Amino acid sequence: MDVKTLRKTFEASLTDLPPVGMDVYSLVEDFRRYYSHTLGRDRHCQSAHYAYEALVLSLRDRLMERWKNTRYGYEAADAGHAYYLSLEFLMGRALGNAALNLGLDEETELAVSCLGMELEDLVENEQDAGLGNGGLGRLAACFLDSCATLQLPVTGYGLRYEYGMFRQEIVAGEQVEGPDHWLREGNAWELERHEYTQRVRFEGHTEWRRNNVGRKHAHWVDSHDVLAVPYDVPVPGYQNGTVNTLRLWKACATDEFDLGEFNAGLYPESVSAKNTAEQITLVLYPNDASESGKELRLRQQYFLASASLQDVVARWVGKHGGDFSDFADKNRFQLNDTHPSCAVPELMRLLMDEQGLEWDDAWRITSATMAYTNHTLLPEALERWPVPIFARLLPRLLEIVFEINARFLAEVARRWPGDTERQRRLSIIEEGPQPQVRMAYLAIVGSFSVNGVASLHSRLLTEGLFNDFFVLWPHKFNNKTNGVTPRRWLAWCNPGLSGLITTIVGPDWVADLSLLAGLAPQASDADFRGHWREVKLQNKRRLAQLVKADCGVVFNLEAIFDVQVKRIHEYKRQLLNLLHVIHLYDRLKRGDTENWTPRCVLIGGKAAPGYFLAKRIIKLINNVAAVINADPVTDGRLRLAFLPNYRVSAMEIIAPGADLSEQISTAGKEASGTGNMKFMMNGALTIGTLDGANVEILEEVGEENFFLFGLTADKVEGLRSHYDPAAIIAADTDLNRVMQLLECGYFNQFEFGIFDPILQTIRSPNDPWMTAADFRSYVEAQQRVAEAYKDEEHWTKMSILNTAASGRFSSDRTIAEYNRDIWKLEPIPPQNGTL
Ligand code: F59
Numbered sequence: 001m002d003v004k005t006l007r008k009t010f011e012a013s014l015t016d017l018p019p020v021g022m023d024v025y026s027l028v029e030d031f032r033r034y035y036s037h038t039l040g041r042d043r044h045c046q047s048a049h050y051a052y053e054a055l056v057l058s059l060r061d062r063l064m065e066r067w068k069n070t071r072y073g074y075e076a077a078d079a080g081h082a083y084y085l086s087l088e089f090l091m092g093r094a095l096g097n098a099a100l101n102l103g104l105d106e107e108t109e110l111a112v113s114c115l116g117m118e119l120e121d122l123v124e125n126e127q128d129a130g131l132g133n134g135g136l137g138r139l140a141a142c143f144l145d146s147c148a149t150l151q152l153p154v155t156g157y158g159l160r161y162e163y164g165m166f167r168q169e170i171v172a173g174e175q176v177e178g179p180d181h182w183l184r185e186g187n188a189w190e191l192e193r194h195e196y197t198q199r200v201r202f203e204g205h206t207e208w209r210r211n212n213v214g215r216k217h218a219h220w221v222d223s224h225d226v227l228a229v230p231y232d233v234p235v236p237g238y239q240n241g242t243v244n245t246l247r248l249w250k251a252c253a254t255d256e257f258d259l260g261e262f263n264a265g266l267y268p269e270s271v272s273a274k275n276t277a278e279q280i281t282l283v284l285y286p287n288d289a290s291e292s293g294k295e296l297r298l299r300q301q302y303f304l305a306s307a308s309l310q311d312v313v314a315r316w317v318g319k320h321g322g323d324f325s326d327f328a329d330k331n332r333f334q335l336n337d338t339h340p341s342c343a344v345p346e347l348m349r350l351l352m353d354e355q356g357l358e359w360d361d362a363w364r365i366t367s368a369t370m371a372y373t374n375h376t377l378l379p380e381a382l383e384r385w386p387v388p389i390f391a392r393l394l395p396r397l398l399e400i401v402f403e404i405n406a407r408f409l410a411e412v413a414r415r416w417p418g419d420t421e422r423q424r425r426l427s428i429i430e431e432g433p434q435p436q437v438r439m440a441y442l443a444i445v446g447s448f449s450v451n452g453v454a455s456l457h458s459r460l461l462t463e464g465l466f467n468d469f470f471v472l473w474p475h476k477f478n479n480k481t482n483g484v485t486p487r488r489w490l491a492w493c494n495p496g497l498s499g500l501i502t503t504i505v506g507p508d509w510v511a512d513l514s515l516l517a518g519l520a521p522q523a524s525d526a527d528f529r530g531h532w533r534e535v536k537l538q539n540k541r542r543l544a545q546l547v548k549a550d551c552g553v554v555f556n557l558e559a560i561f562d563v564q565v566k567r568i569h570e571y572k573r574q575l576l577n578l579l580h581v582i583h584l585y586d587r588l589k590r591g592d593t594e595n596w597t598p599r600c601v602l603i604g605g606k607a608a609p610g611y612f613l614a615k616r617i618i619k620l621i622n623n624v625a626a627v628i629n630a631d632p633v634t635d636g637r638l639r640l641a642f643l644p645n646y647r648v649s650a651m652e653i654i655a656p657g658a659d660l661s662e663q664i665s666t667a668g669k670e671a672s673g674t675g676n677m678k679f680m681m682n683g684a685l686t687i688g689t690l691d692g693a694n695v696e697i698l699e700e701v702g703e704e705n706f707f708l709f710g711l712t713a714d715k716v717e718g719l720r721s722h723y724d725p726a727a728i729i730a731a732d733t734d735l736n737r738v739m740q741l742l743e744c745g746y747f748n749q750f751e752f753g754i755f756d757p758i759l760q761t762i763r764s765p766n767d768p769w770m771t772a773a774d775f776r777s778y779v780e781a782q783q784r785v786a787e788a789y790k791d792e793e794h795w796t797k798m799s800i801l802n803t804a805a806s807g808r809f810s811s812d813r814t815i816a817e818y819n820r821d822i823w824k825l826e827p828i829p830p831q832n833g834t835l
Contacts, residue, residue: 015072020061022102027104030057031054031111032115034057035051039054051117052095055122056126056189059095059108062102064234065834066242067243069832070242070244072830073829079826081155082147082825083334084154085335086158087285087304088158090129091648093126093649095122095126097236097488098236103835127184128182128647129182129187130182130647131158131160131164131165131248133284133287135567142674143811146483148235149242150819151237151827152815152819155245155246158246158247158248159284161281161284162181162183163179163283164180166178166286168606170642190231190233190248191231192230192231193230197229197230198249198314199226199228200228200302200303200310202225202393203392204220204222204223204224205220205221205395206221206396217353218399220353226303227252227254228307232246232247233246233248240829241829242829249281249307249308251279251281251303254277279296280296286610288608301340306342310350313354322356324365331369332369335371335447337373338372338443341383344366344404344443345404347369351365367446371450371822372440372451374451374452374466375453377461377671383438384436384437385439386436390437404445405429408428412472422468426469450477453479453480454695456692457692458479459479460668482677482809483674483811483815484674484678484681485810485812486509486681486812490682494539494655496535497535501516504519504528512812513806516803516805523797523804526793532683532799536683536796539657539682542653547641550644553629555602558598559597560789562662562785563603563654563658563660563661563679563684565646567608568611572665574603575620575758575762576664576771576775579771581628582624582738583734596786597789598637599638601639602643604643612757621642623755651678659789659795660686661680663686663688663691663694665689665691665692666691666716667715668713671692677806680806685788685798685799686802687707687709688709696809700805704798711777723770725762725765725770726763728773728776732776735775742755743759
């Protein structure tokens, strides 16, 4: 046989390799081989890390064949594909999820115990992939899980940060940030794909040349280029044989980048050039209170957009040559907030400058493939880039942005002749002493779909922030209420509750969460309630162990576990929570202890390193905790703990152990929230305002199973002009006493004045978060909580009804809606599918 035939035979043989065994025995065999022959460890190795790694490699083999079959399935179907572009994917740990989704959770546990180890101990060896700040990044991770579970051809594109979200330590009550070098011991899940490396340009300038038919053509010259090397991470669907891809780009220097200096003997200089290039994916940016124009951040954003789009276009050209007539039909780019919105001008550039299309054709394609999701209503969080920075870094892109804007404003002028004020308001370029590119406007103009993430949020977008655009293009706007994956957030993190649920509704709920509704009748079954309580108690025990280990605080298992975990931000009002805790302490000090319900309050979350007030709030929480926990009057009655380094893997222990979920943002400020959904699924009750997805949670579970309080979004806005916190404080004895305790320095005896900036915001008529306004209503709701908790049977009933009503908050439902309204993809099973 000639080499060509041999090669073809080899390639064909790759599709019918014998399947990798899915039984305990095969797992044990693979584990031993990886441990010994691949990792080269022997009986002298006591580090659990290598056992963890051997297990990952064993599971990865099982993913690998499904991964290939999935790709072949998509290729053969020649169907549409969606790309989720996001600067953040907060994946957390992958091991448990991979075992569960492969249907190997029991086998894995058995195999590991056959080898004299505990799965839990190995799992603990995995670093969280913390490539995100919070809700937005975790949403991207839940979405990938749901896309794979629904067998939708969706690929995630992101950045492979060397350092993820910073590690938070608490030193003397204050947040201290440390680097998160999550890749130090390697990442056995990822697969480097050198062969798909892309080249991304920066700086330089545009040169216009005529081609052979006399058409003017832009050339981006004298650029400083950086290589984008892809690392693929497998994303398994739930027991369906599908494995999708998360492709993360790493920035690498080109050879020529430093060759000149190197040859000239300028060794340190040549290395510094390499460093500049590779800095792009060195570290995740923590989101700040307001967005500052950091140049490196813009580099990251363009790097992601350009590498990803080039990758897609190259695959298209490989298959269809220069024929782009079907491109818009077959491709969708979902922009996770404005962060990747350079994709709009970048796709224009690729189609025109590199593929030779005319503006109108390129624009038809671009504006029919892009879809934008907004995640915030806070105007100060909207991204703007100073034109001079944009011009220097991405000169060619800015020309295209200007042209998009000119054509767009001409359209506005045709619709509203003479209305220059409207043109000024709608312009992608904000004029002023320092002109800025408004990234949200660029995304809206370039997209066929714009969505909010909860129904209230989407309504407020069209009525407020984006009203001018809504008037112009009402058809673009839609809502997609967020969800979370029930695989990680119930099936995996809460095996006790999952088992109990399965005894009632069968095992199918994991991929069809609406089936949880079948639990509702069990709420009136005393035996079932007993089992439910037993499981919750076990989960509270686990959570209490975590709190003891990480905070040194002992939680009483009989108490309400009252939990608020999320990024620290004024609008989320950790302060309101704290005012209530101080109020409870004040009651204890006054001897007002009759009918007391013991309560353990847990607060966790990271503050952006540059967000002064958020960091000071952490300090206040810790100071209050120190005073309260040391005072014997609180023994058995009240505890407060701040959990350091809140992250995905911590939430997997926290959500199952919580009784009460704090969702207390100022109404109209929290776009959706997703922690609220994780708590609800795990049977916690919510105390919350009518904000974000709380509105829909309340709708599902009913007022009688939810502790509602506070002003509505409309009321908040109505109150602004005459908000008078001083009067509210004076008229409310409890709040007055709390403020006195704070203001007399009760919690900062030797740290004079450090909390004054916080206290000033509470007393300010301009406090945007109106903390004082909701205090009374919040305390009353907390009293209802305390009362309700005393009736164990009734509380359990409400807990069951919360889980039963949580079906709507599966990200499977959310993704089904994205697909129905925006992507319109066909589900495609893998080729030669094995489950
Ligand atoms: C922007 C520019 C420069 C640097 C950082 C950022 C930036 C990064 C991350 C801004 C915001 C974020 C971020 O994490 N935002 C969110 O997590 N938003 C949340 O999104 C969730 C999912 O939709 C919502 O549930 C939640 O209400 C919202 O706050």
